[in-house]
Amino acid sequence: MLTTLAVANYRSINSLVMPLARLNLITGPNGSGKSNLYRALRLLAETAQGGVINALAREGGLNSTFWAGPQNISRRMRNGEVEIQGGPRTEVKRLRLGFAGEDFSYAISLGLPAPPGAPTAFSLDPEIKRECIWAGPLYRPASLLVDRKGPMVRAREGREWDVLAQKLPTFDSLFDQVGSLRSSPEVLRLRESIRGWRFYDHFRSDTEAPARQPQLGTRTPVLHHDGRDLAAALQTIREIGDPEALDAAIADAFPGARLEINAAAGGHFAIEFYQQGLLRPLSAAELSDGTLRYLLLIAALLTPRPPTMMVLNEPETSLHPDLLPALARLIIRASRECQVWVVSHASRLIAALEQDTSCNCIVLEKTLGQTEMVGQGMLDQPAWHWPD
Template sequence: MLQTLAISNYRSIRDLVIGLAPLNVVTGPNGSGKSSLYRALRLLADTARGRLVESLAREGGLQSTFWAGPEKTGATVRSGRHAVEGTLRRDSHHLRLGFGADDFGYTIDLGYPMPDATSAFMLDPEIKREVIWSGPFCRRASMLIDRRGPSLRVVNSDGNWEIIPGALAGFESMMTAFADPRSAPEMIRLRDKILSWRFYDHFRTDAEAPCRRRQVGTHTPVLSHEGADLGAALQTIREIGNSRELDAAIEDAFPGTRVEIEYEDGWFETTMRQHGLLRPLKAAELSDGTLRYLLLTAALLTPRPPELMVLNEPETSLHPDLVPALGRLIAAAAQRSQVIVVSHNAVLVEALTEASARLAALEKDFGETRVVGLKRIELPPWHWPER
């Protein structure tokens, strides 16, 4: 389980360290930084998929993701006696992301590349440092793999540092550029952990959404991010997952209703049989909210639970009466996976908090995202490795 999430110099997040539990809910008003925290988690996942630089480019490049405020905000500025003014930057530009878990921790530090008049990729971020360590937070004695610029070293079986021959490109994470199960088994285990993370963010439920149409179906223990394979995912839960739990989740939200999957010649279609109707309703006939609840049910009742599941505003399009049922469904999923929910829906936040979720309520303080009421002494232990 992840114990700590740390983000530094990313959009409105200047320096944020929060502790995590099996079930977590991040909330706050619009513009408080919820989306920045969610995207930072996705960037961490992209390091193991080799898509970190591409993802940052889609966000406008590294320069557009840096904290836009001043390095320091004095008491006179906070009191309103002086305006916020830029000063000469003393520290290097860093974008730092990291986490600490029960077994291993990881951090990555990105910055600008060295000037090179011959390169057309000067806006690409350069990875300055990556570190993997044992335990929830980084200490010199707990480091296992250390990447500084192009060079990489690992702790060998004798407990000594060993330099790995070759040079890493500045745009390549060591997670994808180096994979040796003999000299660095911890990297393989950590990469597999990150690759298992799942993110679900605003399923399509419009009239042309793929989940409304028949789809060719195969065993689908993991619902795709866009939810196109909904029918196959629900049928997989029926056959190799917990069919009783699926029926209970539907009954909780829609009393007297049952989900059925029609299949013919390999084509699957989701239908709902409701009390009082002579025929089941096809997915194309269901409301956006009903379809979204089915998608969330398929995601949360997966027969192959991930180590971490992150849901971004799952209550979107749901009728208020469905939100408590969704909260119970999420709480049940947290018994199998660590779950982080980003939401500003008060009913869902309350339902998850009552289910023992750890609450992180975000707010803006002079443009900087902070956790409401979190004192420095309450922060989990964390240390950023120096460049």
């Protein structure tokens, strides 16, 4: 489980260090930075997938993601005594992302390359300047296990350092080189942990949505991020997961309803949704957007193979407010099996999640263009130190 998330110099986030728990609720008014925090978390996930550079390119390049305000906002600026103004930078520009875990922690620093000696068309490609893995939640030189500076990677070997690579491409993460790095079990373990994170924010419910079409079914313990294998995922829960929880989740949201999966049509799985008062079941193509999305969320949250972390971005989209308490109960149940993030501004869902005593509610606000946690003073931040 992650215990701390740290982000610096990313869009509206100049510097943010957040405490994390099993169930994390991120909320705040529109424009407060919820989406930027979510995107920063996705960038961290891309490091283990080998796609962080391409992900930054899709955002318009590294330079466009840098915090656009002054390096430091003084007390007089905050009080309105002087206008917002920048001064000479005392630090080089770096996008920094990191997290502290119960076993291992990680940080990455990205910057623009130095002017090249030879002509190149890739002069604006971001470079990974520093990557570190250390033991425990707090960075100290003594706890450092793997250290990457530019192209050189070294790992601790007892009291000494073993150089694992000297010419690592600056656009490749440590996690891209697991097979070629010697004696790096920490890199492998952390990479697999990050690769286990799941993000659900692109469920389609339009008339052409894949979830509405019968699909050739195979055992599906993990729902695809766009929900294309919904029927197979629900049947997998019924066979090797928790069928009682599945039936209870449907009854909780739709009293008197039940769900069946028809797998008789040549191996193509189709949803049959029975409701009181109807003489025949409804197919996925006939379901309302809200009902289909709720079934997708059930399949994601009741997965027989819980991830290390699950992130739901605005799961209330298309749902009737009356469904939100039932969704909250599903989310709370899932948080017993894995760490869960929920990004939401639906008051009814927020109120239902906050009834759980373990819910870590983080309210964001924007002050002078900078995303901050409501009520977090300097002494309230978790202990965190960026590697030099």
